[in-house]
Amino acid sequence: MKLLISVDMEGVSAVSHPTETNPAGYDYERGRALMTAEANAVIAGVLDAEPTAEVWVADAHGPFRNLLPEELDRRAHLVRGKPRPLGMLGGLDEHTDAALFVGYHARAGSGPAVLAHTMSDGILDVRVAGRPMGEIGLNAAMAGHLGVPVVLLSGDDTACAELRDLVPSAVTVEVKQALGQAAAIALHPEEARERLRRAAAEAITQRALVPPLTIAGRLDVEVDLYNPFTVDLATLVPGVSRAEDGRTIAFTATDFAEAYRVVLLLVQLSSIKPG
Template sequence: MKIYISADIEGVTGVTHWNETEKSEADYKEFAHQMTLEVKAACEGAINAGADEIWVKDAHDSARNIDHNLLPKSTKLIRGWSGHMFSMVQELDETFDALVFIGYHSAGGTNDNPLSHTMNTNIDYMKLNREYLSEFLIHSYIASYLKVPVVFLSGDLGLCNEVKKINENIVTVAVKEGRGNSTISIHPQLALELIRDGVETSLKRDLSLYKIELPEEFNLEIKYRQHADALKALNYKGVEAIDSMRVSFKSKDLMEIVRAIRFLI
């Protein structure tokens, strides 16, 4: 069984402030270590379920956060950014049996995590078909397009609730809950146990349960923080202005939406 794991940090237990996510800050090392341990727990759960090949995408910031020495030998780690439009699931293709998300967070525009955002902090939010678009959802749609089931996610409670609306069978572990600029987190060791057990459980089920239906058409809306960025976005073919801060782009082809996002943010 060949498994893909995509890992972020803002949905890791305990992570509360931007300083804890940035390599240059003193607080960072402790939480990058916890990110590594949560990925390790996911790998162990996958191996317990029969996985013999695991690819891990370090998908936070510079994509140089995970200590590969702490992961099982059966893992391959993707570090850095290639520029591929699949971004946080770079190298994902039809040969993978399942996709796992670790440390993911709520979408920009929501209040479920003090670090809520979508892809970067230069935009206020993205919406797809009038709903706030999370990094989980856009990359899950990519997986669905490739016919790779999304089986598990760990992160904040708000995102876990969103996941259940997409497919209630996806196994989720909420490691924390946001309250304004604060978080209420479970114990780091408990998070590891729940992630390990959750990934194992998810992969032992019938993988056809995890199917995610793609919409028939896609209406993307982006709200920028700077009006100059919204004006610049109008150079992309098909983009239309909603107002001085918001633009829209429509397509029936998911890959056109994915491509547009990569160029517009």
């Protein structure tokens, strides 16, 4: 059995401010340690339920180089660094039996929600077939495209509700209650880890009851971009056009995998500044 654990940072218990998630921030090292500890709790829970499972852990925050390799449970394979195929889902393939999302956050525009955004500050909104989708929905649907169910998510209450809306049978762990973009009522980190370990074991045990999130067929996608310069760049991509409002681009994808790849490209384009 192969299992993928995708670990972000904004949804980790006790993390509530950008300085805790940014390598340039004074509290980033604490954020890294908390993130690694929660990943370890989920690894332990997965292996409590399936001792022989092959566990892959995708570092899925910012530079994808946040988890402390020397502190990570040695029984797991660590996927780190970027760019890489499937971004936050690095290591996922059609042979993966289940995915678990740890430390995830709600989509841009949600609120109250701790550090809510979608992929980057350059992306204001993503709509697939008219439905707004943040990182939770995009990653869950990409996993579903490969037949992989998302069986667990941890984060604040808004993030957990976001996954339950998409996958009602998934297990969620609310490690904090959002008060705003940079404020929360958080569980003690040790309490959060204990809950995560129990929940991960439960999620793996009942994984057969959780269906993959599938969005089939050709898909119309719209993405609202923060920077008009990014819109200019995006229109250089074949098939991408500028919408009437000037800040939105649109394209039609043959399937969800293509839509996902284009969104990842737009994230990279949003980091380019005018020359």
